[in-house]
Amino acid sequence: MEVGHLSDRTKIFLLLLPAMFIIVVLFFGGLMIGLMRSFNYMPVIGLTEPDLSAYISVFTDREFYLSFLLTFHIAFTSTVISSILAIGAALLLRRSFVGRSIVNFLFQLNLTVPHLVGAIGMLYLFSQSGSFARLAHEFGMIARPSDFPALVFDPYAIGIILQYVWKEIPFIGVIVLANMQSIGEDYESVARSLGASKWQTFRYVLLPLIFPGVLSASVMVFAFTFGAYEIPAILGANFPAALPVLAYRKYTDVDLAARPEAMAMAIVIALLSAVMIYFYVRYSRRRIRG
Amino acid sequence: MTHVSIKELTKVYPGATTPSLDRLSLEIPTGELTALLGPSGCGKTTTMKMIAGLLEPTSGDVTFDGRSVLRDKPEDRGVVMVFQNYLLFPYMSVADNVGFGLKMRKKDPAEIKRRVGEMLELVKLPDLGDRKPSALSGGQQQRVALARALIVQPNVLLLDEPLSNLDAHLRFEMRDLIRSLQQEMGITTIFVTHDQEEAVVLADRVALILDGQMKQYDRADVFYKRPIDEATARFFGGHNFIPGTSDGHVFDCALGKLSLPEGATTGAGKLTFRPENVRIGAGPDAQNALTSTIAEVIYLGTQTRLKLRVGETEVDAVVNPNEIESYAVGDTLPIHLPSATLWVI
Structure with a gap:
């Protein structure tokens, strides 16, 4: 076939087709099925009257609110801490110094480590029967290993946040570093020569310039940490559990009636993270560049 | 009102074997407009950055009115540099760009607003304060960059290839603007360029730098009438x-x-x-x-x-x-x- 006869528009459409197919069928298809089930609508097993009972039971359950607060705390704290540390790391790494390429390599190394592996590492190191607890006991800093502060399965989700921070710093850092390198240092030179101090130059010039990169990276991190299941499942306390863990529990409940509730919860998680990201983007844009 | 003097200024970049700038000495009298002229890579911009404090010299000294400024931070030197590609902050309005230096000095917002207005008037862009830099032409951006530099009333103004990105007819307009503002404010001004025409058109005196070393430092016409050697004469079209x-x-x-x-x-x-x-x-x-x-x-x-x-x-x-x-x-x-x-x- 002579491709040259096709209009540009047709060509673009054909090229996008495979990707569009996956998005439409898998993503929207899954979303539609989930949505239908969350409304108790499932003609296959005779449920043809949609209702809101699953949503009502989600929103009347106290555990849901506690889980939401915990999940928000995990996502927000991890995003803020890893963004700040990543910007700091990028500021150091963009300078030239001896051994820079080695440090750079080490900095990015854990991008290749799966979350799950990292979480198990955390468990080995930080649990009350883990390496640090034993070391502390060995050196007489604590009487029993179980006196070690609870950093995993703890109510403040410190273990989960540590794991996310450890994993996301290089992710945000690499994006911010690339951003800084493409911007160069001339804008900062201008600011310095116009009388800005080092801090003012960072606050009023570099930060606004790298802001789009930081924003998109941190939105990705927030959305991921808000909706991820495996880390809170491994490192989190039993009650309250993070929202995705709660949803999965409902889904695998022996009582099949809990499934619509699981679906409703998943839909709520998606909506909540969309709403929070919207407000985050709006607020921070005004704050940094305004 | 600053007499700038450069003594044996040398810069060897880390890892380089030959100096980018080799013992440059130059006296720039108060209020004069001096061009540093030379082909690209001859050490002109390096010299400017060292005067501005954005780069540390390997050896040599820079003095303002006899006092060494090498230990002064860039923001304390009273030197403002205008870059070749203007580098207006893209996320700020034109007015915020011009007022940047005053904001960093924590001036009163009402005063900033008034002086930004005056400055935009001076560079003949009175109505563009609310625009973003991306909405301006090259010549307008250049004038905003100039206004942003002059508003802080620098002792020394450094211009990096101030005319080279402009069309032929804008060049003369900008030349007149730079000259008149510079004379009016009496700011000691140094600009670098690789274009002998730009140097001659704008400068009181021209310092020709070839291969990191100063060849000749004279009034512009002397380079045509009495060049010091063949390389100098060739640079000026001989x-x-x-x-x-x-x-x-x-x-x-x-x-x-x-x-x-x-x-x-x-x-x-x-x-x-x-x-x-x-x-x-x-x-x-x-x-x-x-x-x-x-x-x-x-x-x-x-x-x-x-x-x-x-x-x-x-x-x-x-x-x-x-x-x-x-x-x-x-x-x-x-x-x-x-x-x-x-x-x-």
């Missing part, structure tokens, strides 16, 4: 270099014996004269008159470039296209070289 010997009054070479102006050097050297100083005709007293043959004609609109042959020697000339009826290859053309326009290097 083409004619004829070897021979001088006795101080007469230069003996392949063109014959030509009389020299007062003060010419003696001994073996090269005779140089600018193509535009080659005159057609034998001249009033037949002094330095030669007979040439036209070897090549290049018509350039407002002028015509000729390659002439005098015996075996080639002479480049630039003449008025309408001075004679026509120029044709192979024609014989009488010329003369006024002795005041000759120089021995």
Whole structure:
């Protein structure tokens, strides 16, 4: 076939087709099925009257609110801490110094480590029967290993946040570093020569310039940490559990009636993270560049 | 009101074997407009950054009114640098860009607003304060960058290739603006450029830097009339270099014996004269008159470039296209070289 006869528009459409197919069928298809089930609508097993009972039971359950607060705390704290540390790391790494390429390599190394592996590492190191607890006991800093502060399965989700921070710093850092390198240092030179101090130059010039990169990276991190299941499942306390863990529990409940509730919860998680990201983007844009 | 003096300034970048700038010394009197002229990579921008405090010299000193400023932070030097690509902060409005330096000095917002207004008036952009830099033309961006620099009333203003990104007609407009603002405010100004025309058009004095070293530091016209050596003359568009010997009054070479102006050097050297100083005709007293043959004609609109042959020697000339009826290859053309326009290097 002579491709040259096709209009540009047709060509673009054909090229996008495979990707569009996956998005439409898998993503929207899954979303539609989930949505239908969350409304108790499932003609296959005779449920043809949609209702809101699953949503009502989600929103009347106290555990849901506690889980939401915990999940928000995990996502927000991890995003803020890893963004700040990543910007700091990028500021150091963009300078030239001896051994820079080695440090750079080490900095990015854990991008290749799966979350799950990292979480198990955390468990080995930080649990009350883990390496640090034993070391502390060995050196007489604590009487029993179980006196070690609870950093995993703890109510403040410190273990989960540590794991996310450890994993996301290089992710945000690499994006911010690339951003800084493409911007160069001339804008900062201008600011310095116009009388800005080092801090003012960072606050009023570099930060606004790298802001789009930081924003998109941190939105990705927030959305991921808000909706991820495996880390809170491994490192989190039993009650309250993070929202995705709660949803999965409902889904695998022996009582099949809990499934619509699981679906409703998943839909709520998606909506909540969309709403929070919207407000985050709006607020921070005004704050940094305004 | 600052007398800038640069003493033996040297910069060797880490890992480099040859210095980017080799013992440059320069005195820039208060309120003067000086050009640092040289090809790209000759150390001009390096020099500016060291004056501004954005780069540390390997050795040497920079003093303002006799006091070394090397230990002063860039923001404390009273030096503002305007970069070649303007570097307006893209996320700020024009007014916020201009007011940036005052905001960093924590001036009162009402005062900032008033002075930004005055400054935009001065650079003839009074109504563009609310625009984003991306909505401005190159010439407008340049003027905003200038306003942003001048608003902090610097002692020393540094300009990096201030005219090179502008169209021909904007160049003269910007030249007049820079000159008038600079004279009005009396700011000692240094600019760098690789373009000899830009240097001549704008500067009181020109420092020519070749290969990291200063060749000549003089008023602009001297570079045309009395270049210090062949490289300098070539940089300024010189083409004619004829070897021979001088006795101080007469230069003996392949063109014959030509009389020299007062003060010419003696001994073996090269005779140089600018193509535009080659005159057609034998001249009033037949002094330095030669007979040439036209070897090549290049018509350039407002002028015509000729390659002439005098015996075996080639002479480049630039003449008025309408001075004679026509120029044709192979024609014989009488010329003369006024002795005041000759120089021995």
